[in-house]
Amino acid sequence: MQTDAEPFLQRVRAFPDDDVPRLIFADWLDEQGDREVARAAFIRVQVALAGVPDDDARRPGLLVAERELLDAHGGEWEAPFRGLATGLEFRRGFVDEVKIAARQYVRHADELFTAGPIRHVHLLDIGGSLQAVVQSPYLSRLSALTVYAQHAGEPLARAVARSPHLTGLRSLHLGRNRLGDDAAVHLAGSPGLAHLEELDLSENEIGEAGARALAASPHLGGLRRLELRHNPIGPAGAESLAGSDRLASLDRLGLAGTGLGVPRLHALPRVSDLLRVAALDLTGNGLGAAALKSLLTRPARGADAVRLRELDLSHNELGEAGARVLAEAMVLDDLKVLRLTGCNIPDDGARALALSPHLGRLTTLDFGNNPVNDPGFRAFLDSPHLRDLRRLVVPGIGVSLRMRRALDHRFHRGLVRF
Numbered sequence: 001m002q003t004d005a006e007p008f009l010q011r012v013r014a015f016p017d018d019d020v021p022r023l024i025f026a027d028w029l030d031e032q033g034d035r036e037v038a039r040a041a042f043i044r045v046q047v048a049l050a051g052v053p054d055d056d057a058r059r060p061g062l063l064v065a066e067r068e069l070l071d072a073h074g075g076e077w078e079a080p081f082r083g084l085a086t087g088l089e090f091r092r093g094f095v096d097e098v099k100i101a102a103r104q105y106v107r108h109a110d111e112l113f114t115a116g117p118i119r120h121v122h123l124l125d126i127g128g129s130l131q132a133v134v135q136s137p138y139l140s141r142l143s144a145l146t147v148y149a150q151h152a153g154e155p156l157a158r159a160v161a162r163s164p165h166l167t168g169l170r171s172l173h174l175g176r177n178r179l180g181d182d183a184a185v186h187l188a189g190s191p192g193l194a195h196l197e198e199l200d201l202s203e204n205e206i207g208e209a210g211a212r213a214l215a216a217s218p219h220l221g222g223l224r225r226l227e228l229r230h231n232p233i234g235p236a237g238a239e240s241l242a243g244s245d246r247l248a249s250l251d252r253l254g255l256a257g258t259g260l261g262v263p264r265l266h267a268l269p270r271v272s273d274l275l276r277v278a279a280l281d282l283t284g285n286g287l288g289a290a291a292l293k294s295l296l297t298r299p300a301r302g303a304d305a306v307r308l309r310e311l312d313l314s315h316n317e318l319g320e321a322g323a324r325v326l327a328e329a330m331v332l333d334d335l336k337v338l339r340l341t342g343c344n345i346p347d348d349g350a351r352a353l354a355l356s357p358h359l360g361r362l363t364t365l366d367f368g369n370n371p372v373n374d375p376g377f378r379a380f381l382d383s384p385h386l387r388d389l390r391r392l393v394v395p396g397i398g399v400s401l402r403m404r405r406a407l408d409h410r411f412h413r414g415l416v417r418f
Helices: 006-014 019-032 036-050 059-081 102-115 127-134 137-141 154-162 181-188 208-215 234-242 263-267 271-276 289-296 319-327 347-354 374-382 401-411
Strands: 086-091 094-101 120-124 144-146 171-173 198-200 225-227 252-254 279-281 310-312 337-339 364-366 391-394
Touching: 006 019, 019 036, 036 059, 036 086, 059 086, 059 094, 059 102, 094 102, 102 120, 102 127, 102 137, 127 154, 154 181, 181 208, 208 234, 234 252, 234 263, 234 271, 263 289, 271 289, 289 319, 319 347, 347 374, 374 401, 391 401
Parallel strands: 094 120, 120 144, 144 171, 171 198, 198 225, 225 252, 252 279, 279 310, 310 337, 337 364, 364 391
Antiparallel strands: 086 094
């Protein structure tokens, strides 16, 4: 049955990325008075939050208002989705993200998308419903799709790649689905995925051949984030991705646990192409000082090609030698974030980093779970280079309270303990 609100809601559903219909609806709700005023306020708060950066002074107050409104009225606003979906997430005033069993989706997609301007669906228990799902025209309303830990294998990638209804996707998450190289080839060859900005293929079985297929894709040039953690792509696969001229928009490359720390790394002529991405995750790759030197001491096709601003080397056995390689790396002159959790870096390694003239632009440095004590951190107090550092993560043990307070005073932010 159509209500007085339905014309407003139809425009919200028809233009889900436009804030104007949402704010017009909020104005109409205000005119209805009573409990509708709270819904109007919630829409305005979330629209404001969507446009406010994390470091904006207005954000904490908006988050408090959002939580209070949800606590008081969230159950009522979620009512249209009861029996349809779970895991509801509100964005810009409306339910934006849901979790739903594939069979339920096939049967009730019309009701689901009538209930709200859904943009992100997590499909559960996909089983024998895969083909019916990918043939659903309602998929064209999505900007994000997640099918996680369904172990669906290559048929999943093939079905997604061939679906005519996923051309609007900006984000695709297919983690832990036993996808191998053939699956990567299907995804790389799909013109229907040409608008993707984020692709998450973590915890699969994609090797070097699959990585090379993604790197050579004529359709993935808009990708900004590519997550491949815990896939055995190896160093050559990583090099091909980071150095791909077809992935020219790539800002973040997730390569945690992808088998980079093998002898073959040192023989690759373009391993420093990894420096061409702005954010690089190399966590848990068995990298030592020699591998790090191979990565950081050869220019990535000239100094102008180095775009690295965020580097995560956590859980690699770097030790003092690795810390010194970092400290001496001129290619890190513009680095903003460096994470070194669990790298077995001792006091002398910490001193080298604190005194490095190449790390002067760091805003965040994570030393969690390293054997660094007061002597190592004393160099940070006297460093003439770390003028921009505002977040220093220190080990949970081995650092005195006095040193913590001194570091806190020096860098003007509370320290984080791990």
